[in-house]
Amino acid sequence: MFPVEESVISSAIIERGSKFLVDLVKSDVIIVGAGPSGLVAGRYIAKTGLKTCIIERRLSFGGGIGGGGMLFPRIVVQEPAQEILEEVGVKLEPYSKGVWIADVAETIAKLAAGAIDSGARILLGANVEDLIVRNSRVCGVVVQWSAVTSAGLHVDPLAFESRAVIDCTGHNAEVVAIAARKNPELGIRVLGEHSMDAVRAEKEVVELTGEVLPGLWVAGMAAAAVRGGPRMGPIFGGMLLSGKKVAELVSRELEVL
Numbered sequence: 001m002f003p004v005e006e007s008v009i010s011s012a013i014i015e016r017g018s019k020f021l022v023d024l025v026k027s028d029v030i031i032v033g034a035g036p037s038g039l040v041a042g043r044y045i046a047k048t049g050l051k052t053c054i055i056e057r058r059l060s061f062g063g064g065i066g067g068g069g070m071l072f073p074r075i076v077v078q079e080p081a082q083e084i085l086e087e088v089g090v091k092l093e094p095y096s097k098g099v100w101i102a103d104v105a106e107t108i109a110k111l112a113a114g115a116i117d118s119g120a121r122i123l124l125g126a127n128v129e130d131l132i133v134r135n136s137r138v139c140g141v142v143v144q145w146s147a148v149t150s151a152g153l154h155v156d157p158l159a160f161e162s163r164a165v166i167d168c169t170g171h172n173a174e175v176v177a178i179a180a181r182k183n184p185e186l187g188i189r190v191l192g193e194h195s196m197d198a199v200r201a202e203k204e205v206v207e208l209t210g211e212v213l214p215g216l217w218v219a220g221m222a223a224a225a226v227r228g229g230p231r232m233g234p235i236f237g238g239m240l241l242s243g244k245k246v247a248e249l250v251s252r253e254l255e256v257l
């Protein structure tokens with residue numbers, strides 16, 4: 001095996017890791033959250049050629065996919081959203097008319113690979129804790145390493161600019177909640193998700209996907225949380241279609257569609 005000394009390992013990581021981060025300080029689109037909606041949005045936006053970065057606070061992607069339903073390692077997906085999984089090579093098992101079953105590990109891996117292969121970059125272990133807001137427009141995010149946040153250290157964050165920010169943070173709609181808390185004059189509120197109604201929720205999560213403030217978009221469960229839609233549990237068609245819809249809306253807004 002080729003002998004690689006510690007100094008080479010360290011300098012390679014510091015040098016190329018810094019280059020990666022410098023490149024992220026200005027993007028076309030920043031997506032917060034690498035769950036199903038964020039990964040799908042990232043794939044379709046990056047495919048248009050827009051410079052796309054997904055920021056995820058954990059050291060892994062997939063969000064709520066991994067937990068399946070009560071930790072059973074399967075998720076349900078319905079027509080027509082199964083096509084989004086088929087496109088990235090997820091093997092689907094038919095269950096009943098219009099309903100398919102997918103393995104959670106395979107879904108996570110292939111959605112993430114789909115986003116990365118389309119050109120989206122994923123920054124793991126980084127927490128979005130604030131937004132850049134200029135003249136009532138969201139112009140980027142403020143980021144801190146999750147480890148620093150967990151340790152409660154007082155360390156100033158860094159800011160990453162973008163032409164659009166998409167909140168794909170799931171049930172707490174964290175980015176919109178931050179915008180609401182820190183900028184009450186913008187008049188945005190997070191209504192909170194309602195109790196379960198899977199049929200309605202799946203339809204509404206797609207309908208509720210869209211722009212909530214100039215420069216700030218919401219998709220996935222965060223859209224339901226912001227606008228008071230119901231929850232749906234471990235059925236994922238709505239998440240996938242919401243990610244695809246926000247990608248189309250943002251790409252059109254940024255004039256690449």
Ligand code: 48F
Nearest residue numbers: 033034035036037056057063064127128169170220221233
């Ligand atoms: O929760 P999550 O999977 O959101 P989603 O894409 O999908 C929801 C479903 O998984 C499921 C459901 C059934 O369909 O309701 O819950 O709407 O993924 C959200 C990701 O965002 C990350 C979080 O770690 C997770 O991986 N995240 C949340 N807040 C932040 C964040 C933040 N402030 N900064 C960075 N990442």
